[in-house]
Amino acid sequence: MKFISWNVNGLRAVVKKNFVQTFNDLDADFFCIQETKMQAGQLELALPGYHQYFDYAERKGYSGTAIFTKRVPLTVSYGIQSAEFDHEGRAITLEYPHFYLVNSYVPNSGAKLKRLDFRLGWDAAFQDYLTRLNQDKPVILCGDLNVAHxxxxxxxxxxxxxxxxxxxxxxxxxSRFLRMGFTDTFRHFYPDMTNIYSWWSYRFHARDRNAGWRIDYFITGNQLVDKLNDAKILTDVFGSDHCPVELITPEL
Incomplete structure (x- = not known):
């Protein structure tokens, strides 16, 4: 199975930059996106063969997540079951018979770290949520996690x-989160690889100079690690200040 995760920095914007062609070329079973920056009804996206799930922020033009999947889930839930953190459209969970897929856009701590306390509060609540899921069945977490580890x-x-x-x-x-029973899949396969990133500032020609950060991840419960085939960072895909990341697994 192929999983793709991509912070598109505005779904309506990236649709004008050949998103549908890229989406079709990647041909994923599960395509997760972050930072949709839209509300319900602002875009009708024709993706034949895919079921579409959106979590919208209350604030217009901000945050937001979506999952496009070929496979109908058993259940769908939005947010992380926290009244404090579930108003920014930051998480979608799809349940399948043998795993949970969680797509998340983790809050950025902001200029001068003005949201660091909010971010750390999110981390605690989110990690508790994921740990509870992972005790039921293995979790596959993806998204812009807004940290270079x-x-x-x-x-x-x-x-x-x-x-x-x-x-x-x-x-x-x-680090604490990983110690709770989770694995950074890219580092599992490529523990020492350097100079490969998933986000580059739009300033100072950062992508041309490859002055980037790896902040987009696939994380899995440790019980899945031996079943994984590969994890990749698709640096040749353009359209956003992030590039997609990919996870390949057998049928789960």
Missing amino acids: QEIDLKNPQSNHHNAGFTDEERQSF
Whole structure:
């Protein structure tokens, strides 16, 4: 099975940049997107053969997630079962007979870390949610998790230790999450690979210089690790300031 995750930085915008052709070319069983930046009824997307699920933020033009899947889920839920955090359209969970698929757009800590406390609160609630799911059946989590975990996960670690996405607090939170029984699938297959990223600032020709960050992930419950085939970062796909990431598994 093929899983794709992509922060599109505005679904209506990326549709004008050949999104449908890219979507068809990738031919995923599950295609998860983040930062849709839209409300219900603002876009009708014809994707034959796919069921579509959207979680919209209350604030217009902000955040938002979606999953397009060839496979009808047993159940669909939105948010992370937290009144404090479920108003920004940041998570969708699809349940299947042998796993849960969770697509998430994790909050950014913001300029001058003004949302760091909110972000860390989200992390705690989200990790509790995922751990409870993973005790029932294996979890496949994907999305823009807004953290570069290790120094090899961004081009310039030394100058970013106090910036959103690379603070000690965020990185330690991510480490704690993995210790709860989860695996970063890309690092499972490529533990030492450097100079490969999934997000580049639009400023200073960052993508041309490959001055990026790896902040988009597929994370699985440890019980799935031996069944995985590969995890990739599709750096040759354009249309957003992020590129898609991919997970390949056998039939689960």
